[in-house]
Amino acid sequence: MTQHKTGKKREQWGSKLGFILAAAGSAIGLGNIWKFPYVAGDSGGAAFIVVFLVCIFIIGLPVTVGEILIGRTAQRGPVGAFKKLGNNSRLWTSVGALGVVTGFLILSFYAVVAGWSLGYVVESLKGTFFTFEAPEAAGMYFQSLTSNPYWIIGFLFIFMAISLVFVLFGIQKGIERGSKIMMPVLFILLLALMVRGLTLKGASKGLEFFFSPDWSKINGQVILLALGQAFFTMSIGMGAMLTYGSYMSEKDNILSSSLQILILDTAISIIAGVAIFTAVFANGQDPAEGPGLIFHIIPVVFSSMPGGYFFSILFFILLTIAAITSAISLLEVITSYLVDEKQWNRKKAVVLCSVITFFLAIPSALSYTPIFNDKLIGDKNFFDIIDFVSSNIFLPLGGLLTAIFVAWFWGFDKALLEMKKGAEDIFENHFYLIKLWKIFLRYFAPVLILVVLLHSMGILSLLGLEF
Ligand code: TRP
Numbered sequence: 001m002t003q004h005k006t007g008k009k010r011e012q013w014g015s016k017l018g019f020i021l022a023a024a025g026s027a028i029g030l031g032n033i034w035k036f037p038y039v040a041g042d043s044g045g046a047a048f049i050v051v052f053l054v055c056i057f058i059i060g061l062p063v064t065v066g067e068i069l070i071g072r073t074a075q076r077g078p079v080g081a082f083k084k085l086g087n088n089s090r091l092w093t094s095v096g097a098l099g100v101v102t103g104f105l106i107l108s109f110y111a112v113v114a115g116w117s118l119g120y121v122v123e124s125l126k127g128t129f130f131t132f133e134a135p136e137a138a139g140m141y142f143q144s145l146t147s148n149p150y151w152i153i154g155f156l157f158i159f160m161a162i163s164l165v166f167v168l169f170g171i172q173k174g175i176e177r178g179s180k181i182m183m184p185v186l187f188i189l190l191l192a193l194m195v196r197g198l199t200l201k202g203a204s205k206g207l208e209f210f211f212s213p214d215w216s217k218i219n220g221q222v223i224l225l226a227l228g229q230a231f232f233t234m235s236i237g238m239g240a241m242l243t244y245g246s247y248m249s250e251k252d253n254i255l256s257s258s259l260q261i262l263i264l265d266t267a268i269s270i271i272a273g274v275a276i277f278t279a280v281f282a283n284g285q286d287p288a289e290g291p292g293l294i295f296h297i298i299p300v301v302f303s304s305m306p307g308g309y310f311f312s313i314l315f316f317i318l319l320t321i322a323a324i325t326s327a328i329s330l331l332e333v334i335t336s337y338l339v340d341e342k343q344w345n346r347k348k349a350v351v352l353c354s355v356i357t358f359f360l361a362i363p364s365a366l367s368y369t370p371i372f373n374d375k376l377i378g379d380k381n382f383f384d385i386i387d388f389v390s391s392n393i394f395l396p397l398g399g400l401l402t403a404i405f406v407a408w409f410w411g412f413d414k415a416l417l418e419m420k421k422g423a424e425d426i427f428e429n430h431f432y433l434i435k436l437w438k439i440f441l442r443y444f445a446p447v448l449i450l451v452v453l454l455h456s457m458g459i460l461s462l463l464g465l466e467f
Helices: 016-027 030-042 046-074 078-085 090-126 135-146 149-168 170-198 203-211 220-234 240-245 254-282 290-303 308-342 346-368 382-410 412-420 424-429 431-456
Strands: none
Touching: 016 170, 016 240, 016 254, 016 308, 030 046, 030 090, 030 220, 030 254, 030 290, 030 308, 046 078, 046 203, 046 220, 046 240, 046 254, 046 382, 046 412, 046 431, 078 090, 078 240, 078 308, 078 382, 090 135, 090 149, 090 290, 090 308, 090 346, 090 382, 135 149, 135 290, 149 170, 149 308, 149 346, 170 203, 170 254, 170 308, 203 254, 220 254, 220 382, 220 431, 240 308, 254 290, 290 308, 308 346, 346 382, 382 412, 382 431, 412 431, 424 431
8 A cells, every 4th residue: 555645644445345336427427318318319320339348348448447447556646646656757646637627527517417406306306397398398488497597506515515525534434335335226216217118018119229220320410529528428538437436445446346347237227228218209309309308208208107206316316326326426536636736725625626626617507507608619509519518528638648658658567567466367368458458558549539539630631530
């Protein structure tokens, strides 16, 4: 265990399961239940999902392993880890710093949606959804709430305060204990919802939309979104997995843990997709509703079914839980920067980071109110821009640099020596897996990410190389 400069030992996860649940808690979040269905719905359903799955296996998994490995080896958050393993180079340290900046940006719009979710727990408790006379009323109600600055900023504030408490209590007593309770609850609730969706009349149309690909929908933009989603949903590209890895022991197996996190995360996305699209189609709604999708659909679905009052409360509690376990991982990254690098105490650090995030989130929170709903670039408001830049540009960029760092700078000799700790069995009996990881991290991930990024920034089309 590394000695901290202040003389305190660095905290570690209490158990292997604790790490997996916390990391899966980070990965599973609004990205799976709110974002994945609406992005898939906007981008043609199943075809998007196939591209997403390819991205997550050939890029997401190798990068996840690389990130956790960097964190566990360095026993620091992203800034300190890149600095330490990058021989104090400014360039690599700034890759870590990009992660911290991205953390603030993501948390700032993430907490806004989490605030909507929390607000909807209250609405479902009040039974509001039963007062809607037509399905359109749900969408209008959502608009009226999200255009009310007091509602939105109020819940944003409460959400940030809840996340603060978990991070304040630290790794074992806050994040790990919270995840161990919240994650099983989330799994059970979501399974119940999927079963409910599947038993609705008209559910099969939703399954068809979700599982039969329309290849004509695939283009460069869709690939970019799928790649961005792969990074976002796995919490990679900004040092969150790295930071969680830094509290991991050398007895744990990074390879198998990463695979388990990926499988849990992907399964939850698919289950959430089934639960939501069966409901969307059973109610004759449009799958391409954008960010409001679940807030428009779920209330309608629940208000028209037996036990709906109960299920609607469960659903929004579930969504809020998923958001909390993810938000705390973002908050932990920025907090650990001050704790690891500036020797701040945890309490002061987490309070400051939460306050900054809260203020940073206000323009995003107001992006759906008349005060600040301007379309600043194209059809994107402030919220959309922060989301796009952080998820679709900064995360892939961070992932690209992480892959290059491990494969080309730090070097596989040192990396494999560290990776072997806790993974002796795989090294002895399945060494081809390690070879595959090396090839993917060295060639596939960097090249593919670069192509997609250049495309997204319009550089390839300038060169006349459109795809
Ligand atoms: N993965 C989470 C989700 O799917 C969001 C999240 C948490 C995240 N930590 C992150 C995204 C770090 C990117 C980077 O909702």
